[in-house]
Amino acid sequence: GxxxxxxxxxxxxxxxxxxxxxxxxxxxxxxxxxxxxxxxxxxxxxxxxxxxxxxxxxxxxxxxxxxxxxxxxxxxxxxxxxxxxxxxxxxxxxxxxxxxxxxxxxxxxxxxxxxxxxxxxxxxxxxxxxxxxxxxxxxxxxxxxYLRHHGLSGIRNNSEMAVLNANYLKALLQPEFPPAYPGTCMHEFVLNLKKADTGDQRAMGVAKRLLDYGVHAPTVYFPLVVPEAAMIEPTESETPETLRNFSSIMKRVREECVENPAIIEGAPWETPVRKLDEVTAARNPVLIETVG
The missing domain is CATH 3.40.640.10 (Type I PLP-dependent aspartate aminotransferase-like (Major domain))
Structure with missing residues (x-):
């Protein structure tokens, strides 16, 4: 790494x-x-x-x-x-x-x-x-x-809290979600969802399903050195309660991957815009649409 x-x-x-x-x-x-x-x-x-x-x-x-x-x-x-x-x-x-x-x-x-x-x-x-x-x-x-408001001590505290939050969340997610690389992380860490026993479900499906729980989806498939990568970066502003909530949602989605894969494959279900046909969008993009 x-x-x-x-x-x-x-x-x-x-x-x-x-x-x-x-x-x-x-x-x-x-x-x-x-x-x-x-x-x-x-x-x-x-x-x-x-x-x-x-x-x-x-x-x-x-x-x-x-x-x-x-x-x-x-x-x-x-x-x-x-x-x-x-x-x-x-x-x-x-x-x-x-x-x-x-x-x-x-x-x-x-x-x-x-x-x-x-x-x-x-x-x-x-x-x-x-x-x-x-x-x-x-x-x-x-x-x-922002810099004037926080000052040097505040900026340092923000960095320290970002690192603390990331390590706390990484610990909460284990053993169900092992990190791609072990050891202490800094402000973010990357999961290898191939190791998370999510059945045949891919990182994209997991990310889209998180939207149904009101959670901002993490970056997936980056960095490229990690298979089925999901980058988790909680930042300094999250509380222990929100981190624990995210962890429980992730574990719930993992269970759904095995017990009800169709709900993962069709996600998101609760957002204003449902799942897009990404292959068609990439191959036949409609860049300009005439209305009326």
């Missing part, structure tokens, strides 16, 4: 521009060799890029820059409570270490000794102007307010 350091070193050469990683990774495991990984990438002349998808496990606790990352993007909707979905809105601020600042898009925002801000267009190494360089302001200001 972790980066194979020996194989990584075999793959590194002067043709490698960089390596993009999450830490903790998508399995919810902390990459314990991250300092050695960073050293190997840098020795090969590459840069280390941090995908902030899993920052919610370490915000206020550890800094990606101290792990050796050169570039960081933050998924504001996953860590700092901004809206996301339906194609937007979204926001993903990018931070870089000092040696990469000259290459950032123009204009650079500068602050002089008098506290006055200005736009610098002169940097010759910049990649140039990009559309909307200020980002999605409405989302950025929401994240800023």
């Amino acid at each position: 972790l980066v194979d350091l020996a194989k990584l070193k075999e793959a590194l050469n002067d043709q490698v521009a960089g390596l993009m990683m999450t830490n903790p990774n998508t399995l919810g495991l902390f990459e314990k060799d991250i300092l050695e990984i960073a050293e190997a990438v840098h020795e090969a002349g590459g840069q280390l890029y941090y995908d902030g998808a899993n920052l919610n496990a370490i915000a206020g606790v550890a800094r990606p820059g101290d792990m050796g990352f050169d570039v960081v993007h933050i998924n504001l909707h996953k860590t700092f409570s901004t809206p996301h979905g339906g194609g937007g809105p979204g926001g993903g601020p990018v931070g870089v270490k000092e040696h990469l600042i000259p290459f950032l898009p123009k204009p650079h925002v500068e602050k002089n000794s008098d506290g006055v801000y200005s736009l610098d267009q002169k940097n010759k190494d910049s990649i140039g102007a990009v559309s909307g360089f200020w980002g999605n302001f409405g989302i950025l200001v929401r994240a800023y307010v």
Whole structure:
């Protein structure tokens, strides 16, 4: 479940521009060799890029820059409570270490000794102007307010609670739902539903059936290294009661998989939109429909 350091070193050469990683990774495991990984990438002349998808496990606790990352993007909707979905809105601020600042898009925002801000267009190494360089302001200001409200101690507490909730829920789900990889997880973990004795039912059916119980379905079939994967990420805001409720619902659905498979195969039954024919939708999509 972790980066194979020996194989990584075999793959590194002067043709490698960089390596993009999450830490903790998508399995919810902390990459314990991250300092050695960073050293190997840098020795090969590459840069280390941090995908902030899993920052919610370490915000206020550890800094990606101290792990050796050169570039960081933050998924504001996953860590700092901004809206996301339906194609937007979204926001993903990018931070870089000092040696990469000259290459950032123009204009650079500068602050002089008098506290006055200005736009610098002169940097010759910049990649140039990009559309909307200020980002999605409405989302950025929401994240800023969230950070100001919680402060460093609050952000750290949120991360610690996210990790605690994930490990508590993982324990509740066992032994019926063994995790894909054993041991302590960070803020999320992945189930291998092939090991959960769900009969012939697949992860998609389990996820759709959860909707009938008023539960948001987990991401399924990702990451690809886990068969019939179901990614469970409870976040810091769930209470012990809601976690126990989710666990009991999961176990009920597991029983249904064996005792009444038809109810899983036809799910969801209680949602405004019933089960879609996904094969037809993929092969013959109706992108524009004329009404009247």
